Amino acid sequence: MNRINEYLNDIIESIEKIEKYTKGMTYHEYAEDNKTIDGVERNFIKLGDIINRISKDFQKTHNSIPWKEMVSIRNVLTHEYKEVKDEIVWNTTKDDLPKTKAMIKKIVEKI
Numbered sequence: 001m002n003r004i005n006e007y008l009n010d011i012i013e014s015i016e017k018i019e020k021y022t023k024g025m026t027y028h029e030y031a032e033d034n035k036t037i038d039g040v041e042r043n044f045i046k047l048g049d050i051i052n053r054i055s056k057d058f059q060k061t062h063n064s065i066p067w068k069e070m071v072s073i074r075n076v077l078t079h080e081y082k083e084v085k086d087e088i089v090w091n092t093t094k095d096d097l098p099k100t101k102a103m104i105k106k107i108v109e110k111i
Contacts, residue, residue, distance in 0.1 A: 066100060
């Protein structure tokens with residue numbers, strides 16, 4: 001498996017972990033569960049780290065993926081952790097990650 005496939009599969013794996021951790025939860029339950037918050041945030045950080053290894057050319061070629069936004073979340077979680085808003089992480093988890101995962105899976109199928 002080439003490196004880009006490895007990175008994309010690692011992204012899918014992290015998204016699936018986030019989905020597993022939050023499955024069946026409401027926002028209120030999430031906001032009260034520090035272990036889940038920690039697991040979700042750790043995987044968002046991992047997503048950003050993986051994306052930083054993917055070439056800018058590849059990212060430009062697949063510009064429908066919100067690469068920059070995912071790295072931005074990683075940077076906030078890592079460097080400005082006191083500013084993290086659980087609601088933003090939650091909304092990103094529920095609204096954006098499933099779409100992103102589907103798009104990345106399509107890329108993996110084509111490679």
